[in-house]
Amino acid sequence: MTYTKRIDGxxxxxxxxxxxxxxxxxxxxxxxxxxxxxxxxxAAVYGPRNLFPKFLQNFEQGILRCNYNMMSFSGxxxxxxxxPSRRSREISYxxxxxxxxxxxxxxxxxxxxxxxIELLQTDAGTRCAGITAAALALADAGFxxxxxxxxxxxxxxxxxxIVDVNKEEEDYEGGMADIPIAVLPRTGEITLLQMDGFxxxxxxxxxxxxxxxxxxxxxxxxxxxxRERYKxxxx
Amino acid sequence: xxxIKVKDKNIVVPGEVLAxxxxxxxxxxxxxxxxxxxxxxxxxxxxxxxxxKLVPLNSKYTPKRGDKVIGKITxxxxxxxxxxxxxxxxxAITLVEGSNEYIPRGADLTQYYAPGDYVxxxxxxxxxSNVSLTLKGxxxxxxxxxxxxxxxxAKVPRIIGKEGSMISMIKNMTDCRIIVGQNGxxxxxxxxxxxxxxxxxxxxxIDERAHTQGLTDEIKKFLEEKIGGKK
Amino acid sequence: xxxxxNHVAQLIQKGIRFDGxxxxxxxxxxxxxxxxxxxxxxxxxxxxxxxxxAAGIKFATGSPFPDTPDEGALVVNVELLPLSSPDFEPGPPxxxxxxxxxxxxxxxxxxxxxxxxxxxxxxxxxxxxxxxIDVYSLNDAGNLADAIGLAALAAIKDAKFPKYDEKNxxxxxxxxxxxxxxxxxxxxxxxxxxxxxxxxxxxxxEEENAMEARLTVTSVEDGRICAMQKxxxxxxxxxxxxxxxxxxxxxxxxxxxxxx
Numbered sequence: 001m002t003y004t005k006r007i008d009g010x011x012x013x014x015x016x017x018x019x020x021x022x023x024x025x026x027x028x029x030x031x032x033x034x035x036x037x038x039x040x041x042x043a044a045v046y047g048p049r050n051l052f053p054k055f056l057q058n059f060e061q062g063i064l065r066c067n068y069n070m071m072s073f074s075g076x077x078x079x080x081x082x083x084p085s086r087r088s089r090e091i092s093y094x095x096x097x098x099x100x101x102x103x104x105x106x107x108x109x110x111x112x113x114x115x116x117i118e119l120l121q122t123d124a125g126t127r128c129a130g131i132t133a134a135a136l137a138l139a140d141a142g143f144x145x146x147x148x149x150x151x152x153x154x155x156x157x158x159x160x161x162i163v164d165v166n167k168e169e170e171d172y173e174g175g176m177a178d179i180p181i182a183v184l185p186r187t188g189e190i191t192l193l194q195m196d197g198f199x200x201x202x203x204x205x206x207x208x209x210x211x212x213x214x215x216x217x218x219x220x221x222x223x224x225x226x227r228e229r230y231k232x233x234x235x
Numbered sequence: 236x237x238x239i240k241v242k243d244k245n246i247v248v249p250g251e252v253l254a255x256x257x258x259x260x261x262x263x264x265x266x267x268x269x270x271x272x273x274x275x276x277x278x279x280x281x282x283x284x285x286x287x288k289l290v291p292l293n294s295k296y297t298p299k300r301g302d303k304v305i306g307k308i309t310x311x312x313x314x315x316x317x318x319x320x321x322x323x324x325x326x327a328i329t330l331v332e333g334s335n336e337y338i339p340r341g342a343d344l345t346q347y348y349a350p351g352d353y354v355x356x357x358x359x360x361x362x363x364s365n366v367s368l369t370l371k372g373x374x375x376x377x378x379x380x381x382x383x384x385x386x387x388x389a390k391v392p393r394i395i396g397k398e399g400s401m402i403s404m405i406k407n408m409t410d411c412r413i414i415v416g417q418n419g420x421x422x423x424x425x426x427x428x429x430x431x432x433x434x435x436x437x438x439x440x441i442d443e444r445a446h447t448q449g450l451t452d453e454i455k456k457f458l459e460e461k462i463g464g465k466k
Numbered sequence: 467x468x469x470x471x472n473h474v475a476q477l478i479q480k481g482i483r484f485d486g487x488x489x490x491x492x493x494x495x496x497x498x499x500x501x502x503x504x505x506x507x508x509x510x511x512x513x514x515x516x517x518x519x520a521a522g523i524k525f526a527t528g529s530p531f532p533d534t535p536d537e538g539a540l541v542v543n544v545e546l547l548p549l550s551s552p553d554f555e556p557g558p559p560x561x562x563x564x565x566x567x568x569x570x571x572x573x574x575x576x577x578x579x580x581x582x583x584x585x586x587x588x589x590x591x592x593x594x595x596x597x598x599i600d601v602y603s604l605n606d607a608g609n610l611a612d613a614i615g616l617a618a619l620a621a622i623k624d625a626k627f628p629k630y631d632e633k634n635x636x637x638x639x640x641x642x643x644x645x646x647x648x649x650x651x652x653x654x655x656x657x658x659x660x661x662x663x664x665x666x667x668x669x670x671x672e673e674e675n676a677m678e679a680r681l682t683v684t685s686v687e688d689g690r691i692c693a694m695q696k697x698x699x700x701x702x703x704x705x706x707x708x709x710x711x712x713x714x715x716x717x718x719x720x721x722x723x724x725x726x
Contacts, residue, residue: 025518025550042604073502078637117513
């Protein structure tokens with residue numbers, strides 16, 4: 001057992017430093033920046049608005065369309081070729097599923113709510129940062145939501161469960177389990193759960209408990225960011 | 236007995252528990268989940284007795300019958316105009332509702348209003364996929380030259396003020412014509428371009444500070460200082 | 467011309483802009499360097515008023531073009547993100563993005579010879595450095611062109627070469643040298659627009675919509691022009707162009723100070 005101390009010195013249940021701000025894109029209906037450690041995500045919401053082509057429309061309710069993208073210079077090695085990749089399409093899809101349970105789009109039939117997420121810099125936890133920023137942007141836009149959505153990447157190195165994995169930990173030589181999780185903070189209901197690696201059922205229970213606590217911390221920061229906009233009366 | 240978890244005038248966010256207990260009633264953007272009253276939007280809590288109301292600070296405009304709204308003509312067909320009123324679906328003005336004057340069938344509707352024009356109309360009907368608008372009525376018309384200001388529809392009541400007090404004050408002090416649409420689109424034209432900018436600044440200030448107290452006095456002071464400074 | 471555009475034009479004729487600025491006045495400009503320092507070898511975030519863009523530099527090595535065996539390469543990519551405006555759609559760069567990349571950034575850098583491409587040569591005929599500049603719009607409140615031009619320059623200024631193992635042709639992106647990209651000039655682009663017969667700089671969205679013609683002028687420190695691009699549907703006379711160039715060069719001098 002060699003992983004007794006985290007590479008960056010954090011406690012096992014400690015999140016990296018977080019900065020969050022809403023209302024940063026004046027053209028958008030809602031927007032937010034969410035930075036956790038060195039991962040920086042920006043999200044903007046446009047809608048509800050007309051959806052074309054028509055065959056995509058859902059007569060019963062509006063659809064949520066998420067578009068996740070990494071800026072070419074935001075990766076950790078070479079320049080990333082611009083344009084969607086299979087990974088970014090997968091992340092766009094799971095982001096939609098992570099956010100939908102918090103929204104009720106029945107009031108906007110046949111329309112679309114577009115959420116755009118861009119990563120300016122990445123250090124693991126990108127999909128979670130994107131989801132958290134997107135939830136902030138949706139709240140900023142005034143969409144009625146059952147709850148915000150907070151997401152965090154939980155990892156397991158050897159027998160240690162760690163909160164908010166960074167890139168070094170993600171690439172850890174001994175191997176690790178990577179578990180991105182998103183929750184509705186008030187009830188702890190899970191809207192995103194993915195896993196790479198090996199876990200026992202007991203470990204998973206522990207992971208979910210730890211994730212809920214970490215997401216509650218993130219929720220408090222999201223809350224402050226939303227309130228901050230109105231505290232001084234300045235956008 | 237339950238418990239109210241927040242104070243009157245607190246700013247709350249979605250998911251926040253406002254009160255616990257079956258004695259309380261949710262209103263506005265607050266909803267009940269089991270025995271808890273929860274906020275569904277970013278907004279201000281307003282508590283009166285057992286009523287826990289959430290006034291959203293930002294919300295999507297939802298048209299209601301009778302709303303006076305400003306919109307931009309986006310399309311014209313043989314017998315209707317289509318208007319963007321900031322709602323997810325466009326509003327339609329049928330030929331018959333286009334004007335107080337008679338418009339004959341077969342007329343070229345673009346002669347009356349063309350794409351790009353702004354109009355002020357009244358909402359006559361709202362269904363799931365349609366909003367109908369009329370331009371028949373006092374004060375309803377195509378708008379002439381001026382500025383269009385966009386504010387969130389949630390701020391419109393503050394911009395208008397109690398019985399129109401706020402908007403009247405701005406109009407009088409800046410000598411401007413201002414028409415406020417319920418949908419958050421505002422038309423502005425000043426006799427004097429500098430005073431027009433002042434009116435614009437005042438509206439923008441209300442937009443930012445809609446949630447604060449004493450706003451009417453604050454705006455009055457703001458305008459007095461700016462106008463006074465010019466003399 | 468729509469209602470708002472008409473009004474903009476009327477006030478401009480009276481010498482007044484909607485936001486009270488002077489015709490030759492830029493909105494507040496702010497630059498933040500190294501915004502993506504962990505990932506990008508150079509980066510910057512730049513705001514003009516509420517308009518905001520982000521730019522980043524990535525290095526790579528490659529083979530030179532056969533006709534320039536001792537010159538490195540500059541690759542410029544501009545994307546108008548749907549994040550930044552309801553008018554932009556997702557997908558590959560449209561004509562506007564391409565125009566900004568080519569006319570605003572690339573041409574200015576290339577024609578001014580701001581970067582000595584020979585200094586980007588590692589081994590003649592075999593290996594050269596490729597400097598890849600990506601600029602993204604974050605919020606479109608008018609005048610993206612100038613913001614993009616400035617952000618690209620700021621990112622280049624911020625850039626440091628990564629550690630490079632020449633023998634094995636391996637770049638260590640986690641380790642940076644102290645060596646930056648030498649900029650012999652700062653070619654700054656300024657877009658001047660014409661409304662009625664008045665000239666303005668740094669247009670807001672409403673002013674862009676009311677614009678009849680525009681001229682983007684890219685100049686270097688001594689006032690020489692290294693690139694120009696005319697846009698808009700109206701024509702420009704010689705005197706117009708001369709005046710717009712004068713304004714463009716003068717404003718470029720002011721803007722250059724923000725990059726120091």
